[in-house]
Amino acid sequence: MSDVAVSRFVTATDGLKLHVRDFAARDRKALPVICLPGLARTTDDFETLAAALAAGGRRVIALDYRGRGRSDYDPDPAKYSLPVELGDVITVLTALALEPAVFVGTSRGGLLTMLMAAVRPASVAGAVLNDIGPMLEAEGLVRIKGYVGKLPTPSSYDEAARVLARLFGAQFPNLSHHDWLLSARRTYKDKDGGLVVNYDVALGKALDDFDPQKPLPDLWPQFEALKDVPVMVIRGALSDLLSATTVLEMERRHPALETLVVPDQGHAPLLTESGTISRIAAFIGRCDAERTKISG
Template sequence: MNARFRDLFVSAADGLQLYARDYGPELGGALPVVCLPGLARTSEDFHDLAEALSNDSARPRRVLALDYRGRGRSEWDKDWRNYDVRIELDDTLQVLTVAGIEKAVFVGTSRGGLITMALSAVRPTLLGGAVLNDVGPVLEGQGLIRIRSYVGKLPVPGTMSEAGQVLKQMSDAQFPNFTDAQWEKMARGTWREESGRLVLMYDPKLMKTLETLDLEVPLPVLWPLFGGLSPYPVLAIRGGNSDLLTSETLRGMQESHPRLTAVTVPDQGHAPIIEGALLGTIKHWIDQAEIQP
């Protein structure tokens, strides 16, 4: 239990223990928000946003931030093949059922955005709006190659400061203006301290899911899945330096979705960090999305 959020543990359909951070009032009139992280990221990435939404003096919201299986405080799966979007979709539905959330705005970063799009197909009544952080119906192979180059392959740093420098060396071109404090903050969502040493916040076997991708073959296009979001307001965010979501794809999303708001975050890559001005933009958009007919 943390004074700023409640710990929620849920059993998946196969018995694996899943974890989520549960912020704010469990009951209330405001539409809840569900945060879904990227491939190798955790609920930690949404802490600032969750605090801002749950502590709003005028309209506090319940915010649920999930750790997928094999990440954060969720249990690791003995079979790495289960680190699959379809199974993580089922896990998400299980967590929402236990939490009693019947409708929410979903904030999905990268993989979390794919799960959000999938939710619109399998459980459309759950969606009250969607924030897609640097992900869309076309995934660029170049970005996936870069992600595959480091997931599960990072060196073991001695301190969080060193961990921040590891990430800086790896992704400085994506985030050229990041401060050391920002790199260290990102590192705290990648490693945790355990018995006096730093360990990854995710199962290194996640890398195996990427190794099975044949990036010489064109990737599947997900426009029909994205089309499932057409009844709902959508905020689409792109990092100006992103190599996973192109500006052309973002324009196509705008043209095909009449209720989509597009935002590009300059000097950030995949995926923009939710803090500062971007945090304010998301919070304001959620407030407006709730009152749209």
């Protein structure tokens, strides 16, 4: 990631080391931003967004969940669960004195954001939910279950880029080979002279209980815990996980909801385009203003 950030390690309650990227603040009055990645993703996904927000003086923290990126892998795959990961996020918030903050959560990170609002509402001053909502589409979960922990082992980053383009090209039809190379370097890492995925393959077990034939639980109560703070939802126009119907219901339940649909991207939007970053930055500024109004 960018040279403007430093790596820190926070010890979880069970002793595992959690890696965060910390973009230091120049504006101490601005709300910090917590970036939470998707299920098998890492801090690298937020490099462009975090650097842009930090350039404006804001402190930004991006977290590798346990079993991802530079955080310790858990010897017990059962701990790759939302309750344990929520506890890890709370540990990081406390250790780095980051409350309250604006949360930017991609996919699983958005689920964690809604759960945080329900159990620790004072911590959340605003939320950006990137291609995630209280209802998930079975089609998208089936697709995700089909590749997490099961990606091929390529012999080079060029081959990795072609693998990712083949698997995910329908979700991101406009990405170039260069774009897929960048994605490959975020997905794989060098180890013992070869490439391996940048997460514990046992993470796939987190989806073992998912059965597309059974009704999916919803998180509407957790979403409604965000009713008193600004919320922005970003949806990829090609998303198979967050439906347009769910977004409409989110707008009905949270009338001040800000919505952004990213064309020609699926699950989950990359948050790298200047227009998207500008919208997120403006939304976070709105969170600052709302917080000032409340505290003032």
